[in-house]
Every structure is written in structure tokens, then in C-alpha cells.
Amino acid sequence: MRDVGRGLAAAAAALLVMAGVALAGLLLLDAGRFGGPVVLTAVVVALAVGGSADVVAVPAGGLPVAVRGVIDVMPLGVSLVGAVVLGVALLRPGRDGLPVRAATTAVTVPAMLAAISLLTKGNLTLRLPGGGSGGGSVCGLGAGMSSRFGSAVDAGFSLPFVPTLTAATVWVLVVVGVCALAVRFPALATGLRAATTVLGIITAGGLLVAGVFGGAAAAGAVLLVLPQVVAGVLLLGLGVPWTVTSEGPLSCALDGVQPLSPGGPLTWAPVVVLLVCGIVVAARTRRPGGTLRRAAVLAAWFALVTGAALAVMALLSQVSVELGVTALGMSIPVLDARLAANPLLALVAGVVGGALASGAGSLLVDAFRSRISVSSRTWNR
Incomplete structure (x- = not known):
């Protein structure tokens, strides 16, 4: 009990x-x-x-x-x-x-x-574009929607x-x-603790930076979606693109919306994050064998963990919005928009990046330990 x-x-x-x-x-x-x-x-x-x-908005006037x-x-x-x-x-x-x-x-x-x-x-109070004047309308529909629904809509959810x-x-x-x-598997527990520590540091730093430079709203966004941002930056840095797709009459509202291009300066982000994680895991685990064997073993399992984690993050970070108009018992879809990264590409990129970073981290830790050991023996003499 x-x-x-x-x-x-x-x-x-x-x-x-x-x-x-x-x-x-x-x-x-x-x-x-x-x-x-x-x-x-x-x-x-x-x-x-x-x-x-689920969100439902009904126009004023009792229209079905x-x-x-x-x-x-x-x-x-x-x-x-x-x-x-x-x-x-x-x-x-x-x-x-x-x-x-x-x-x-x-x-x-x-x-x-x-x-x-x-x-x-x-209820949600939503603001429609167009304001009844036709300016700033979405796909030319803002004015018509505002005339039916009003500039502010009470939508039930x-x-x-x-x-x-x-x-x-x-x-x-x-x-x-x-x-x-x-x-x-104790090694997995060590890796999870390392990842949690790194994410906690990133979150604290993100909250501080967002609060100072972006204000309260930016800090609130960091609390809610920072892992999405981190995953997006890591995947882009590893060369995995994010794509925006949309279908339906209102898909033109997303015309010209394109995520950041993969690679470029963002490549440094996954290099730093994965290398730090590899160093932390290597420093906190004792593995048998020589230097190269320890690096190879750590690279093998860390690559699998990293690949799986980034693939899962790609799946979980997807965003989708579906809108439809219901009238007289019929439902007509007007928008199906999605923001997503390819999970398979994320898996491959995570495996390669994780293997390289963790192998390098293991070699760095072993070199540091060896130097400390030599210095200690010299001092004792």
C-alpha cells in the first residue's frame, strides 16, 4: 500500500x-x-x-x-x-x-x-483580421468574416x-x-541525467535572456516551448529542414512563410550541445578497456540515444491546425496547415552527430584524466 x-x-x-x-x-x-x-x-x-x-465559433444572428x-x-x-x-x-x-x-x-x-x-x-475571445474595412484581410476573406462574426469573436473550446x-x-x-x-541500464540513466542537466541550464539561461531582452511575454514563451526551439535549432544545425505545408482555401494565408534554412551558423549549436553532453556522460561513467574502445562503446550507445531523442523531438514538435466550416450538416475543410521535420532524417542526423560528439568527448575526458594522473605522479615524486 x-x-x-x-x-x-x-x-x-x-x-x-x-x-x-x-x-x-x-x-x-x-x-x-x-x-x-x-x-x-x-x-x-x-x-x-x-x-x-477543439474550437468552435458561431456567427451572430443565429445563422446555421x-x-x-x-x-x-x-x-x-x-x-x-x-x-x-x-x-x-x-x-x-x-x-x-x-x-x-x-x-x-x-x-x-x-x-x-x-x-x-x-x-x-x-470561451476564447479571438480577434479577426480585416476589422470590417477589408484592409489586412486574410486571403481577401477578412472583411467578410468580420462582417459576419464581428471584429472580436467568442469561440467555445x-x-x-x-x-x-x-x-x-x-x-x-x-x-x-x-x-x-x-x-x-545505468548508462542510460547517466545520459538522461546529463541531458536533464543541460536542458535545465539552457532553460535557465533562456529565461534570463528572454526576460531581459524580450520581456515577460518572451519569458512565458520560453517556459512553454523552449524544447521545441532547442530541437528546431539542433535539427537545423544538423542539416534537417523544417517544412510548412498547407491545404485548403485559406492556405494562401501562409504564402511566403518559410522556416530557417538548415546548416550555416546554426551548425555550431548541435556541435556544442552534443559535445558537452558527451563530455558529461564520459566523465560520469567508468568504462573498461583502452581509450579507443571506451570512445567506440560510448559513441555507439550515445548515438542511438541521440538519434532516438531527436527523432522523437521531431515528431513531438510538429504543429498542426485544421479549420473547417460546418453548415446544414456538411463540413467543408478550409485550412490544414502543418509545421514539421522529417523524423527519419532526424534519426540519421542524431546518430551521426551523437557518435562523433560522444566519441570526441570520451577522448577529451581520457586525455584530461591521463594528464591529471601524470601530473599527480610527478607531484608525488
Whole structure:
């Protein structure tokens, strides 16, 4: 029963921390202009585990027409904080009782988020382009939309029950699975701790820089989506492009929108980050064999971890927005927009970059240790 209680506490702690980070980010972004912060916090937490949000806007005058949208984006800043808290809470008591704690958490987290999805309903105040004058309209439709909906639209939003339950189940099972692997393979645990340390340093630095140079809104964005930015920069630096695709009558709204080109000055970002991670992992692990063997072994497993991590980040960092018009029982799609990177290319780039960086890191650590050892013997003489 003690481990059941610990599993319940781990689930509650993870969700509370996720809610705290989400609320802080929304307040910094001044999201209260668009809706209630508490309800929006619930939406962000649901999105953070892989759920989606439904938005419906109905024009004034009682016309049987509605604009429906589905927003699918993971605020990975919230996701990773929750995953780290959940993982630490599950692993801290030790290996004994871990299956019980994991099973309890795997049931509790989806149940809590499913309940949240049933209770989360609210309104968003949206500003339409065009302002009724035709200027600044989207694809020439802004004025017409404003005349029907008004310059400000109250749109209802909700969390679909089944997608939220499914996404929460997958999310918690992934975290539990990673915990089980970390217990089975200590080297993986070391790598995860190193990655968590590096990400924490990047987050703290990003918050400081964003707060000083960009203000509260920039700091709020860092809290919510910094991992997406980091993943985007790393993938671009490794040569993996991000693409914007759109279909439907409103796709012209994204004409001319192109992400940054891969390579160039951004190449230094993955070199520095991966090399630092490789050095930290090499310094914290004791591996048998000679210098080249240690470098080869570290490069092999670190390459797999890096490749898998970047492929997963590419999948999780995708953003999609779908809009459709419903009238007289018929639904007509008007926009399907996506921002994504190719996960297979991310896997290959991560394997190559991880192998080179970790191999170099291992050689640097061994050279440093050797120099320290020689200096120590000379001093003792």
C-alpha cells in the first residue's frame, strides 16, 4: 500500500508541476485577454501530454454556420517538466516496489486528465483580421468574416475525451518505460541525467535572456516551448529542414512563410550541445578497456540515444491546425496547415552527430584524466 500511495503522489506531483508551469507561462503571455487562465491552464496541460483542443465559433444572428478548428501542438516545456518530476518521483524510492508505483501512476494520470477533459469548457475571445474595412484581410476573406462574426469573436473550446485519455495513457506509459530502462541500464540513466542537466541550464539561461531582452511575454514563451526551439535549432544545425505545408482555401494565408534554412551558423549549436553532453556522460561513467574502445562503446550507445531523442523531438514538435466550416450538416475543410521535420532524417542526423560528439568527448575526458594522473605522479615524486 505504501507504493500505491507513492504512485498516487507521483501522479499528483507531476500534474501539479505541469499546471504550475503552464499557468506561469500563460500569465507571462497575458493570456487572460483571450480566456480564463485556469481553464486555459487545463488545456495546456492536456496538450502537453499529446491531446488536442477543439474550437468552435458561431456567427451572430443565429445563422446555421460554424467555424470549427482543431489545434494540435505540444508545449514541450510543460511536457518535459512533468516527465522529469514523474520519473524522479517513481525512481527515488528505489527499484523495490517500482512496478506497483508505475502501475498506479499509469492508471491515475490518464484518469485525472480524462476527468479534466470532461470539466474543461470555456470561451476564447479571438480577434479577426480585416476589422470590417477589408484592409489586412486574410486571403481577401477578412472583411467578410468580420462582417459576419464581428471584429472580436467568442469561440467555445473544449478537450475531446477519447483523444485526451489516449494521449495521457501513451504519455505516462512512455515515462514509465523510460524509468524501467533507466533501472535496467545505468548508462542510460547517466545520459538522461546529463541531458536533464543541460536542458535545465539552457532553460535557465533562456529565461534570463528572454526576460531581459524580450520581456515577460518572451519569458512565458520560453517556459512553454523552449524544447521545441532547442530541437528546431539542433535539427537545423544538423542539416534537417523544417517544412510548412498547407491545404485548403485559406492556405494562401501562409504564402511566403518559410522556416530557417538548415546548416550555416546554426551548425555550431548541435556541435556544442552534443559535445558537452558527451563530455558529461564520459566523465560520469567508468568504462573498461583502452581509450579507443571506451570512445567506440560510448559513441555507439550515445548515438542511438541521440538519434532516438531527436527523432522523437521531431515528431513531438510538429504543429498542426485544421479549420473547417460546418453548415446544414456538411463540413467543408478550409485550412490544414502543418509545421514539421522529417523524423527519419532526424534519426540519421542524431546518430551521426551523437557518435562523433560522444566519441570526441570520451577522448577529451581520457586525455584530461591521463594528464591529471601524470601530473599527480610527478607531484608525488
